[in-house]
Amino acid sequence: MIPFRFLHAADLHLDSRFSGLVHISPAIRSYLRESTFAALGRLVRVAIQENVDFIVISGDVYDVSDASLQGQLRFQEALKELGQQGIHVFLIHGNHDPLDGLRLTTEMPKHVTVFGGERPDLATAYRRKDGQEVAIVSGISYPTAKVTDNTAVTFSRKPGSRLFHIAMLHGNVDGDLLHETYSPCSRRDLIERGYDYWALGHIHKRSVLHEKPAIIYPGNIQGRSIKETGPKGCYVVDVDEAGSATPQFHELDYVRWQVRDLSIEGLSNEAEWIQRVEQVIDDIREELPELMSVVRFRLIGRGDVHKVLAEKGAAEDLLSELQRREAVRAERKDYKGLVWVEGFAVESGLAIDRERLLEEDSFLGEMLRITERTEHSTEALEELINSALKPLMENQELRQLLSVTSQEEKLSWLRNAAEQGITMLGGMEGAPEDEN
Structure with a gap:
């Protein structure tokens, strides 16, 4: 088998709304909106720098419900840049950007393959430097927003081909209850189809469900709520002569969401609690100096400070002040290292034996x-x-x-x-x- 390299991404959700944020200044809101496009730009740069042979994008490029013309135009710009570098793109549509959704009626460039919604189509992927065939890519799009059938069982390898086989599926494997059960299937369904790599989309949490064959969710490229914490990005996958796939994760996000535990134990008064919160914020700035961070503090542990938090609303007062400070930074266009406190979850308690x-x-x-x-x-x-x-x-x-x-x-x-x-x-x- 000829070695090659490809990039696997999904759930771009370009220009989609960020949820759970209130009292945001216009400057910060604008930066958040731009972050999905910035993550897309970083994806293009990773593809070029890593010299990938092709890209697979497993659904939900944008949200048709938001009807964002800008999202579609920016995606076309990214495709054009990839085409100029000779990087082919294979694409399926998911439940947020189904084939019957409203979109620009422009024809896709020749270096982009969009799979239809009737059955899993087959396409050949080539190595960039010499044009040799290296893989067979199969995919199926959502014809409408709700696909409740198990479409995974309709996939089959190309008869007689010894090339590496990649299947692109936007669906819910093993019934993840935090996402809609669209195109539901099991890991066993996927393994039994005989493919070498399942390029999944739909679940926004990055996970490797199986190693051989590789069954992988890359997650979304930019977190959009406190439920989407941690680094977000894509996988660059190396396939060797033996057909073994080695994925390497690449961070793409510009805004990092996180939940931080902060114990009140050992704190004797409100001033000490405020000082500890401010210290953690400074730590986050130092850890992620190039990103904007959105953090929720979980106040845990037991101590006398809990009474202040529960009775006097100290958490709400401090939240307002912390958000005011970051809004001032944003007005200066100082987004790198900005730490927006999304809220305090008071899960602490009174001191007891x-x-x-x-x-x-x-x-x-x-x-x-x-x-x-x-x-x-x-x-x-x-x-x-x-x-x-x-x-x-x-x-x-x-x-x-x-x-x-x-x-x-x-x-x-x-x-x-x-x-x-x-x-x-x-x-x-x-x-x-x-x-x-």
């Missing part, structure tokens, strides 16, 4: 024992949550919303309920402490 309470024969003690058992058992957590939410499950809309709730969110509900119980039963002056 937890070990004593766990042994105490009281309602509060029993509640904490149930919480502790449930935290460490998925089955127990599901049983408790389902029992508590049973009346809500009778409503169809609420049932659908609750069906996509993550394990982390359910644990958060449990812990918050326990903390409210401690506050109510232990009193706002703190739960009973050891008299000794």
Whole structure:
């Protein structure tokens, strides 16, 4: 087999909206909007610098619902630049940019292959430097926004071909509950098709589901909400003489989303808490000096400062001040190293003698024992949550919303309920402490 290199990206969502951000200055909002285009520009540069032979983009280039003409024009510019470098692009459409969606009626250039929506079509990929055939690429687009059939089982290798086979699919593998179950399939479905590499799209979290054959989600190229944390980008994949694929991740994002835990333990007053928050912000600037960061602080641990956070609204006051400071930086066009605090999630608690309470024969003690058992058992957590939410499950809309709730969110509900119980039963002056 002839060695070659390709780039795998998906879910560009050019010019789509960022969610969960309020009180943003016009300057920051403009920068956020431009970040998806900037990430696309970085993708083009990576493709050129890494000397890839071709690119596969597995759906959702933009959001048809936003009807962004600019997004489509900027994508065409990127395609043109890739064409000038002799880099072929293979493209499928996903649920956000289906074939029947409104778009520019322009003809794609010859170096771009767009797969149709009736069946998985086949196309040959060539090595740039000598024009030799190196791979067979198969793909299928979404004809409409909702594809609920298992389209993976319709893929098949080209008969008699010994070339490396790549399948492009925009779908939900193994039922990820945080995304729509469009084009649902299992890992076994993909493995049994006999392809060498599955270039997936739709799930925005980067993951390698299987190594041989390679089954990979590259994630989206730019995070757009606090649910899309961490580095975002694409994979550059090297295929050797034996047909083994080695993917290497490349960061493309200009705005990095993250959640930071900040413990209040050991803090004696509000001033010390503010100082710790400001120190973490400075740390983030130092860690990511070339990026804008959007951070949510999870306030955890136990201490006297919790009373200030819960009663006096200190978190909201500090949030307003921190956002004002960053807005001033943005007015100076100083976006690199900018740290926008998206919010504070107060998950801390009052100082208590937890070990004593766990042994105490009281309602509060029993509640904490149930919480502790449930935290460490998925089955127990599901049983408790389902029992508590049973009346809500009778409503169809609420049932659908609750069906996509993550394990982390359910644990958060449990812990918050326990903390409210401690506050109510232990009193706002703190739960009973050891008299000794």
